[in-house]
Amino acid sequence: MSADPRRLRPRDALRVTGVGLRARPLRATLSALGIAIGTAAIVAVLGLSASSQAGLLAEIDRLGTNLLTLEAGRSVTGEPSRLPAEAPVRIGHLSGVQTLAHTALVRGRSVYRSPLIPVTDTGGLQVRATSLNLPAVLNTGxxxxxxxxxATARVPVAVLGAGAARRLGIDRVFPGRRIWLGGRWFAVAGVLRSAPLAPEVDESALIGYPAARRYLGFTGLVRGRPTAGLPSSVYVRAGTDHVAAVQALLARTASPEAPDEVDVSQPSDALTARAAAAGAFDSLFLGLGVVALIVGAVGVANIMVISVLERRSEIGLRRALGATRGQIRSQFLGESILLATIGGVVGVLAGAAATAIYAGTKGWAVVIPAQAWSGGIGSAILIGALAGLMPAVRASRLPPTVALRTA
Structure with missing residues (x-):
């Protein structure tokens, strides 16, 4: 300590500040733990939210934002409408369209693992006839x-979407693997990877148009002639710079007579919205983190109040030796801030580690926003200052004679 009691070097002040914490390590550790848990919760929530959004946006970029989906909507009377059989050909002639694929929902047909399953237990699975280039257009495999x-598009052979395979309990494909589809056996040729931009494909059994016509009676009429069933969904890949222009023309091109009965969407918009909305679910966890911080603040305040009561003799002796009220106040306030800062740093490290571990298991990029760790440490320091302010002021106001007499 310096000769002048009014001047206390920073190194000496820090050493004096740490005396109280070192003297009661268990109590200090438990108090700092509350701050650490709250800070870790906040950092982990913000970090996992940012990492998941980064992962989802990366997935969207991989799948491409230039996919447009055109589906048959409903007529004026509310009944399901149908796309013209010529719709895919017409759309293919649009400037800016790179490639397209289409599927047709085969209504009234269901998929089961065996004919012994009750007909009502459809599991929400659908049967769709499909063009052969569907995986390439959806950027799946x-x-x-x-x-x-x-060849297999003409015979009773099906490929299952990822969700359909999961619901049917089919996790591998081998010769002789079959499903009961539309009242007859269909061989299972394969299982698709998940198609986030076309969730309806994930929940479907996919067969060729010729097989749908021959074995399921799925037909339509084009200029009075029977043909394979009419498409119900068309997936269009447009040039990146022509997405808006193509989207504006799709409905009129597909169905010039009834463009209002055609629904056009950009699936990547839904995924982007999901990435933005994911933060809404984080508010609950952030609230829990704030509650943990408040509990930690109460713990810090409690230990500082008790510390003042237990250390009155120390306070009285320091005052008798010439320590000023400001130095006493700084000592106890510094202890509170140091205790909360230690908890905040530990919490930030724990939250960052939790984010890195979980993001690693999901294959996401590890993103920890600057506001997460800086806000965590900053809030810990603020909490320490607020929690220690009243005990520090109370300690500084103890007269030396009273403090020594009541010790």
């Missing part, structure tokens, strides 16, 4: 087995 080809 086959997880197991093989995709349809010109």
């Amino acid at each position: 086959v997880a197991r087995g093989d995709w349809l080809n010109a």
Whole structure:
């Protein structure tokens, strides 16, 4: 300590500040733990939210934002409408369209693992006839087995979407694997990877148009002639710079007579909105983190009040030796801030570690926003200052004679 009691070097002040914490390590550790838990919760929530959004946006970029989906909507009377059979050909002639694929929902047909399953237990699965280039347009692939080809599209062979395979309990493909589809056995050729931009495909059994016509009676009329069933969904890949222009023309091009009965959407917009909305669910966890911080603040305030009561003799002796009220106040306030800062730093490290571990298991980029760690430490310091202010002021107001007499 310096000769002048009014001047206390920073190194000496820090050493004096740490005396109280070192003298009661268990109590200090438990108090700092509350701050650490709250800070870790806040950092982890913000970090996981940012990491998940970064992962989802990266997935959207991989899948492409230039996919447009055109579906048959409803007529004026509220009944399901139908796309013209010529719709895919017309759309293919639009400037800016790179490629397209289409599927047709086969209504009234269900998929089961065997004919012994009750007909009402459909599991929400659908049967869809599909063009052969569907995986390429959706930017997905086959997880197991093989995709349809010109030969298997004409015979009772199906490829399952990822969700359909999961619901049917089919996790591998081998010769002889079959499903009960539309009242007859269909061989399972493969299972698709998940298609986030076309969730309806994930929940479907996909067969070729010729097979749907021949084995399921799925037909339509084009200029009075029977043909394979009419498409119900068209997936269009447009040039990146032409997405808006193509989207504006799709409905009129697909169905010039009834463009209002056609729904056009950009699936990546839904995923982007999901990424933005994911933060809404974080408010609950952030609230829990704030509650933990408040509990930690109460713990810090409690230990500082008790510390003042237990250390009155120390306070009285320091005052008798010439310590000023400001130095006493700074000592106890510094202890509170140091205790909260230690808890905040530990909490930030724990939250960052939790974020890194969880994001690593999901394959996300680890993103810890600057406001997460800086806000965590800053809030810990603020809490320490507020929690220690009243005990520090109370300690500084103890007269030396009273403090020594009541010790």
